[in-house]
Amino acid sequence: MNQKMRKQLKEIYEAPKPAGKRAFFRKAELPPLNIGSMLWMQCFYITKWEWIASAILFGVAVVMGNIYREWVFCTILAMLPFLAVVGVSESVRSITWGMSELEMSARFSLKSVVLARMVIVGIANIVLEMILALLAGGNLLETVLYLLVPYLFTAYGSLILVRTISGKDGIYACAGLGIFVSAMMEFSILQYSWIYQTRYTGIWFAVVCFIMYLIIMEGKQNIRKMEELVWN
């Protein structure tokens, strides 16, 4: 059926506006969504810029890694902090843009929306990291640990920054942190390459676990801050 006919049909079957719709949805007890549906629904609210930026960073890491074969690990390591910055800035978009109070009065609580977005972006980034770890070669477990440290550290730092610095300045600060961590990782490869050895895998693992713990604590802080907003 062509579009013109569809349009005409819609006009023909046009019904008068329902008068009680708003009142009905205000009063009705809406059924709770299960976690899967909630995550799936939130996927469509993540901006396309987040996906595009992640794809660009991934593409740059792959292309640069292919051009400078011996520097493949170095290139990937330099890109990961930016992936974390992009992810965090997307997860806390409503806080950055001052929409958090408004969103708290919406159907889904802001807390669950922020958590859902963090989970989605986190899973997407971890998948990208796994692929990059495979591209980087070497022992997969070790490579994953090396890549996780700058990623998680930037994510942790970014969470603190967006909590303490309000508005767009928080995002600029996160970008700055991303550049700093990226530079630090390059510096570590050039000056302290001995830390990337199998005998230190245990320490890398411990560092990953510690930063994960810090991220969880920081996530709790962020949520507590939202609760304070409600009381205010």
Add this chain to the structure above:
Amino acid sequence: MSIDLEEQYDRVYRYCYYRLRHTQLAEDITQEAFLRYFESRGIENTGRPLAFLYTVARNLCIDEYRKRKPLERSDNLPGEDMESALLDSVILRQALHELTEHERELVLLRYVNEVPVSDLANFYGISRFALYRETKSVLKKLERRISDESENEKAAERNI
């Protein structure tokens, strides 16, 4: 599968209005269908929430017919009295009149309310293939009527 409830509210309401031609009744039945949908937890997980909503709405409309047998119900399509209807739209209206009640309902659900094929097949209790065949034959009928009407219009213009 989760559905956009507010958007579906308008569509189910349109369907009820089309069947009953009464705004208040159509809205009452739409709300009743949604309340039953909310009560039946787990329907979301069956993957057929739309078929459920339309089935409840249809059954409630049928109950309403039975309760109010002599309910004033013209065969006119909604909005027919509006002067603003364009010529093409008039031809389409006439073509729709030639269809059976069931065929008109099928056109409304598939092309106006945009109910997915799987949900619609579930609603009618037929296979997707049978629904596809039925939809195709209704469309052919509709297009044939439209082309006949257009030719008649042109012939009438030539005679003038």
